[in-house]
Amino acid sequence: MPHLAEWDLVYPRNDLSRARLRPRAGDPLRDGQIRLSVEKFALTANNATYARLGDSELPFWEAFPAPTGYGRIPVWGTVSVAESRHPAIAVGERFFGYVPMSSHHVVEVPQSTEDGFFDLTPQRADFMHPWYRTYRRAWEVDDLDDHRTVLRPLFTAAFTVANLIAAHVADGGRTVVVTSASSKTAITVATQLVGLVGLRLVGVTASHRVGFVAGLDVFDTVVGYDAVDTIQADGKPVLVVDIAGDIKHLGAIHAHFGGAVRDSALVGYTHPSAVIDPPELTPQPRIFFSPHQEEMQREVDDGYEGRARRVERATVDAVARWLKVRRFKGPKAMAEAFRAVLAGELGPDEAVVCTRK
Ligand SMILES: NC(=O)c1ccc[n+]([C@@H]2O[C@H](COP(=O)([O-])OP(=O)(O)OC[C@H]3O[C@@H](n4cnc5c(N)ncnc54)[C@H](OP(=O)(O)O)[C@@H]3O)[C@@H](O)[C@H]2O)c1
Missing domain, CATH: 3.90.180.10 (Medium-chain alcohol dehydrogenases, catalytic domain)
Known part of the structure; x- marks a missing residue:
């Protein structure tokens, strides 16, 4: 050119x-x-x-x-x-x-x-x-600089999703299932939650990425999209965080956990098959638009900005070790x-x- x-x-x-x-x-x-x-x-x-x-x-x-x-x-x-x-x-x-x-x-x-x-x-x-x-x-x-350039646009989503997950655990939930677990958004969420008592964080990814994601040691369990039925279901409330946007995968997760799914948040659309309209599932999945979530979280937390920037710095440091x-x-x-x-x-x-x- x-x-x-x-x-x-x-x-x-x-x-x-x-x-x-x-x-x-x-x-x-x-x-x-x-x-x-x-x-x-x-x-x-x-x-x-x-x-x-x-x-x-x-x-x-x-x-x-x-x-x-x-x-x-x-x-x-x-x-x-x-x-x-x-x-x-x-x-x-x-x-x-x-x-x-x-x-x-x-x-x-x-x-x-x-x-x-x-x-x-x-x-x-x-x-x-x-x-x-x-x-x-x-x-x-x-x-x-480069790592911050990559992570800054995703961080608001990752931070607000991590807060959603922490609230789920505080509210008696245990299992959280995250799709597109190999995405930087998913890994950035998981990196923030390492050590959160009471949480079982399950990542779902393409079968050829399971090994890499498991090796990061930020999820408790990592399975392929074709192995969702192997995730242990203990009847406790489940939160689904969907980053893939593929109805087939999301439907399989809802079907596996049945009535235990308490909430299903549509965060991302990484797969070419992704559609924007929330699928007809129970409970009805809801679009999780992070700028709007951030506004709501700021309203109830006047320490939001300082905390977000501290967590972002720590996350960039952690991710830069392997990215x-x-x-x-x-x-x-x-x-x-x-x-x-x-x-x-x-x-x-x-x-x-x-x-x-
Ligand atoms: N809701 C919000 O406010 C908000 C804010 C920021 C970002 N997001 C969304 O979050 C998603 C993740 O963004 P990211 O920057 O973290 O992505 P990323 O790191 O680039 O994600 C890469 C992963 O996405 C999947 N993927 C990508 N292209 C694919 C393809 N052609 N076929 C199959 N799988 C493919 C694969 O994961 P798996 O194999 O693990 O599926 C791949 O490892 C995006 O859809 C983004 O728009 C939403």
Whole structure:
């Protein structure tokens, strides 16, 4: 691909295998706008989920404008201010936030906050939760920069799910079954819960990933999707945390535990077969949208922020001991990285970090 000053990677919404590099003229900024240079971002099944479900009731394709029929895949990453027409935001400042797979991203009328800014672009304000429009000042770069880049977008989900699980145990529940146990979200949940008295944490994953997940020693039991019926059922209340999004697997877990299932939280959609609509099961599974959960947990816990950041630091330290980062540089390599993520080709001990240059 030729060298371009500004570009977008766009995908036909109905064919995620065909990335197209689209050059873009850097239009002059209006008052109040800033131009962000996209420095570094991670790609995980989270981004594949944004793309696969982009036309669903979670309309991720609408986040960033693209030609008709195409979409720009949202990613979370570090940006630096390349140009500013906002009095409170200076060129060179670095932030972490939600951006497209592009060289640059223009944010309209940013409202400056204590530790960053809040994007007020009307297109995004119409449908997106404020979580996706909050840009926080980036951390100082250190040896764990890549790992933090991978885990930061997943941490709110992992932290709020861990809190849900702790509440389940405090409420007399014992068993928690987590699907897509090899996902970074699932492992980050499990890593926080090591040592929680009274919890039996069961991970369910593809049979060829059972060995790796079991070896991390953060779940009490790990089984393949084809061995759910071997999980010991003791009649005590069960919480299901579904990260795979596959009705077949979720149905098998509900069928195995029967009336003991107290709650079933739909957290993720890693499998290509995933659908957004909650399946007809008893009890009715419910969508667990972590930004909303975070809001509710903050309301009852004024120590939430400090605790979350402490746990995040400890989790990044723990995960960095085994998670290998694969670096991809430039748009062509980014497209190849997304293809591999979408196809589920990465090892569970690998993560992708992309840099523009
Ligand atoms: N609810 C929320 O607010 C919230 C917030 C953050 C993330 N999420 C969601 O959580 C999920 C996990 O994200 P993540 O970043 O942790 O993912 P990840 O680490 O990239 O997950 C990788 C795992 O997903 C499964 N997988 C991925 N692609 C696959 C494919 N093509 N075929 C079959 N299995 C595949 C495999 O696990 P197994 O073999 O173990 O199934 C694989 O090891 C995403 O769907 C994301 O959108 C939700």
